[in-house]
Amino acid sequence: MPPGLLSHPHRRWTVAALAIGALLALPIGVVAMNLFTPGGEAWTHLASTVLPRYVRTTLALLAGVLVGVVVVGVASAWLVAACEFPGRRILEWALLLPLAMPAYVMAYAYTDFLQFAGPVQTMLRTTFGWSAGDYFFPDVRSLGGAIAMFVCVLYPYVYLLARVAFIEQSPSLAEAGRTLGLSAWSTFFRVSLPMARPAIAAGASLALMETLADFGTVSYFGVQTFTTGIFRAWLSMGEPASAAKLAAILLAFVFAIVALERWARQRARFHELAGTGRRERVLLRGWRAAAASVACGLPLAVGFLLPALLLVKMSLGGGDQAFGERFARLAVNSVTLAAVTAAAAVALALFLAYAARITRSPVSAFVNRVAGLGYAIPGAVIAIGVLIPAARLDNFIADAAQATFGWSMGLLFTGGIVALVYAYLIRFLAVALQTVEAGLAQVTPSMEDAARSLGLGASETLARVHAPILRSSLVTAALLVFVDVMKELPATFVMRPFNFDTLAVQAYNLAADERLAEASTASLAIVAVGLVPLVLASRRLVRREEKARGAFPTRAVQA
Secondary structure, three states: OOOOOOOOHHHHHHHHHHHHHHHHHHHHHHHHHHHHOOOOHHHHHHHHHOHHHHHHHHHHHHHHHHHHHHHHHHHHHHHHHHEEOOOHHHHHHHOOHHHHOOHHHHHHHHHHHHOOOOHHHHHHHHHHOOOOOOOOOOOOOOHHHHHHHHHHHHHHHHHHHHHHHHHHOOHHHHHHHHHOOOOHHHHHHHHHHHHOHHHHHHHHHHHHHHHHHOOHHHHHHOOOOHHHHHHHHHHHOOOHHHHHHHHHHHHHHHHHHHHHHHHHHHHOOOOOOOOOOOOEEEEOOHHHHHHHHHHHHHHHHHHHHHHHHHHHHHHHOOOOOOOOHHHHHHHHHHHHHHHHHHHHHHHHHHHHHHHHHHHOOHHHHHHHHHHHHHHHOOHHHHHHHHHHHHHHHHHHHHHHHHHHHOOOOOOOOOOOOHHHHHHHHHHHHHHHHHHHHHHHHOOOOHHHHHHHHOOOOHHHHHHHHHHHHOHHHHHHHHHHHHHHHHHOOHHHHHHOOOOOOOHHHHHHHHHHOOOHHHHHHHHHHHHHHHHHHHHHHHHHHHHHHHHHOOOOOOEEEEO
């Protein structure tokens, strides 16, 4: 380290941020290195037998989810943004609610609903007098069923970004289309849709990365993807090296999606005119209004309302022990992990965001980009990247303590929740960082000038000036991380300490044992935790957009 590097307070902030970035990037680097290391006999066997199937299934899953989320998300976003029909004001925020429903929870609910002994097939057999083998009914536990589950819960990513893009488009664009004789549909396909393509690509890439990160849904449905292969190699076959290689290939899939999305945005050159005219929605009547209401209401009903009702029904039939002592212990474990991670994530995010603000250093900016990478990395990949170095460090410390002092240290990191919280921070720090950066951008730099004139240093300014101002952003960031940790399954499933289950792990284990009614209580609790902040955030987003459009109010016009 060059002399004097730590002499300036701002340089100390930069070095500290660099150290945090190195810790966050370490597991990703550990996994990436396995792409270039030779494999053993076990890996050769896996590569020649199941690896081609993993590739085919993963690509088919991604293709199906991509088509589904784009169709559902774009259609609902355009109807809500461009048309006026019954229920639009409720649907424009309620269409985000499926984000509160993890895909694996929805998979449990619909399996109980659509399986052979479920109410749907039972009603069909009773009504028509059919017996087994007399009729065909699609199997929900299949690749097609997994695609449907992901589309139902992930379309809001595309809906949210596409809706904002449609709203922000200048009214003069649609007017120009009409003057050229284009119909409403032609204007949508030839003007509005191409202009919204970057936003649609960004939302679709988020949905695809969430699909790659999933373990509960594909495992429960028996769909052989890279995620299930990682867990099979690590837990069933006892082959950490093979699991790490599969994780490295999955990591390459993620980077390919990110690169394609950024390449598409760089190639796109869309220059929007500032909209200064009155925004007009098309007023739909009759069957057109009914069709629009159904088209927007169906994703909400299938993606949230119906599975939520099914979970409530199953939990009510779970018996007296449904919310008993075992459930309380699991809830405490989940809340403890989520609260510790949320507090640590907010503290780190505040430090990194403020370091980038006061130093204005390329190093700090680069660290923040590295910290944002974790959200794109599947939990299974992060778990492998954390466990390999953490286990080696644990063994080294234990051996050194035993040889030097005769102490039996046990496993300091992997034997408790330290390694698990570390994995959570890598996965979800980006959520807190983006929220804190957005709040910090609203604070005028004159605040820091005033604090320095009063003799306050950078740390004192952060603690006494910025932190109180950012209280709302910090609470929001903590809440978002809290909800994400409550839902996270892959990393928790692999890295949880012995005899330390969470609600997500309990739901998965019970569902795997076909005890869906018992799994519903833990699943319902996960959904309830995620629902409250999502409702508040979605309604606040709509109100903020309405306030911003106040100077140019929308007006419904006849179709």
